[in-house]
Structures are given as structure tokens and as C-alpha cells.
Amino acid sequence: MIGQTSEPVWLVTGASKGIGRDVVRAALSSGARVVAxxxxxxxxxxxxxxxxxAERVLAVAMDVVDEVSVAAGIEAAVDRFGAIDVVVNNAxxxxxxxxxxxxxxxxxxSFGVNVFGLLNVTRAVLPVMRxxxxxxxxxxxxxxxxVTSPGTGLYSATKAAVQMLSEALDDxxxxxxIRSIAVCPGGVRTDFLDASSAQRASTVIDDYTSVHRVERALSAGNHRQGGDPQRVAEVIVELATMDDPPSRIYLGRDALAAIExxxxxxxxxxxxxxxxxxxITRTGE
Known part of the structure; x- marks a missing residue:
């Protein structure tokens, strides 16, 4: 179980909206102090x-791609609260x-934010935890x-990298x-697919009708996803306090069906x- 204090300190990246903001709320409701x-x-x-x-939240400007920005944010967190017990890499x-x-x-x-940014934050916080x-x-x-689909291969590649890095760190x-947990939700009803969060490749090739078909399906299903972001945040709080958490967990019935x-x-x-x-295996040796 984490922490050597009754008020553990959480660091949440990508905290201004979506699941990140809900994790901030859930952590605060559990009694934690939060670096957002x-x-x-x-x-x-x-x-x-x-x-x-105001007394339990420190809001810091952090660009996860910039190692100097990350180091400054971690330093500010430790100066204010003395420790970091939980980091949620959400950006x-x-x-x-x-x-x-x-x-x-x-x-x-894409890899810069989704993978290298996560690594920047993780490398900076691990000495504090160690x-x-x-x-x-x-x-x-x-x-x-x-599970990937036409048009989502790049995102899938970044999240597969996150998953393997997370499991390696856990070992x-x-x-x-220190425990590391990869959280793998299915569709969650946030602004993730909105124009403010999702981006389209600048080049569009008409021949790839499967890519355009999936794009239309994602747009049609936006804000109709079955996953509850507040419940995702509550599960993350549960995972942070488990004595023996899983190294990987799938969230949502759609995610479970897809992995099966x-x-x-x-x-x-x-x-x-x-x-x-x-x-291809050698025999007789």
C-alpha cells in the first residue's frame, strides 16, 4: 500500500479536462493532496x-515533452508537499x-507526447519514490x-509502448x-474525440475507404461511449491503494469483450x- 502519510500526494498530468480532471476530483475526495x-x-x-x-491542490504548468518543464514541476511538487506518492500519466x-x-x-x-512525455515524467518522479x-x-x-483498426494504428502503437514500458517498470x-499499473479503458464518454483533443493527419488519401469509414463511425459514436469517466477515476484511486494491484487492467465491458x-x-x-x-527451432542440441 502506498504512502507514509494519511494525505498521500498525487501528481496528475493532463489534469485540465477529461479523465485527468476526474482523477484530480477523485483523489481529493479520498483525502489526497494533488499536484495538477x-x-x-x-x-x-x-x-x-x-x-x-486551494490548500490541497498545486496547479503547475507542465509540458511533458519538455524535460526542463517536467523537472520544474516535480521540484515544485516536492517543495510544496514534501513527496510524490502516486503519479498518473494521463497526458x-x-x-x-x-x-x-x-x-x-x-x-x-504523437510519440513525443504519448510515450516520451510519459517517460520524462516517470524518470523524474522515480528518484523521489525510490x-x-x-x-x-x-x-x-x-x-x-x-486492438487496433484502420486509422488508429499510430495511437495503438503509442499505447502499446506505454503498456509494455509500464509492465517492465512494474517488474x-x-x-x-514501487508498483506500475497500465490502465486500459475502452470507450469513455469524454472530450477525447472532440476537435479540441483529437487531430487528423494532414494528408488524406481517398483510396483508403476503410480509414474514412472508421473515422465516420468514431465521430458518430462520440459522447455516446459507455464508459463513465468518474468511475474510471474512482477505480484509479482504488488501484493506488491496493496492496497487490494488477500490472494491467482493462476497464469497461467493451474493453473486456475486445481483449477476449x-x-x-x-x-x-x-x-x-x-x-x-x-x-525454426533447432533440434538435437
């Missing part, structure tokens, strides 16, 4: 003051487009790490009292092509 990080924290300051949380966005449509710069920017031999690193992955840091279908297909292919797969 966002590129523009002005709305967080206003919200914390209006809700009567990220969807860049939609087919593989051929995506430019090298668009791919770099010093206390306690901590939780909660990484927002997605069912898209396991690496467990003996130090994927595992069934993969295992079926294992059996179908077993002889071919085994043929």
Missing part, C-alpha cells in the same frame, strides 16, 4: 479555489490517419494497445516498493500455424 499538471493550469487554479481545495492525444497518410513529423509528435521505497505509477494506456521497481476476442483469435492462429512456428 497541465500546459495551461489557469483553469485548474480557478477550479481548486472555487471548490475550496496524451489521438492523431487519426492511415499509415500512408501519416507524416514523419506527425508520428514523432527514496521513500514506496509509490504508484499509473499509466493511462488503452484497449487500443491490444523492475517492485522490490523497491483478440486473445481467442491469437490463440487460434497459434494452433493453426504451430508446425510452421516450431519449424
Amino acid at each position: 499538471a497541465s500546459r495551461d493550469p489557469s483553469s485548474l487554479v480557478e477550479w481548486a479555489t472555487a471548490q475550496g481545495y 496524451g492525444y489521438l492523431l487519426y490517419g492511415g499509415v500512408e497518410e501519416l507524416s514523419a513529423d506527425e508520428v514523432r509528435r 527514496g521513500r521505497r514506496s509509490g504508484r505509477v499509473i499509466n493511462m494506456s488503452s484497449i487500443s494497445a491490444d 523492475e521497481a517492485r522490490d523497491l516498493g 476476442r483478440t486473445e481467442h483469435r491469437v490463440l487460434a492462429d497459434v494452433e493453426r500455424y504451430r508446425e510452421l512456428s516450431e519449424s
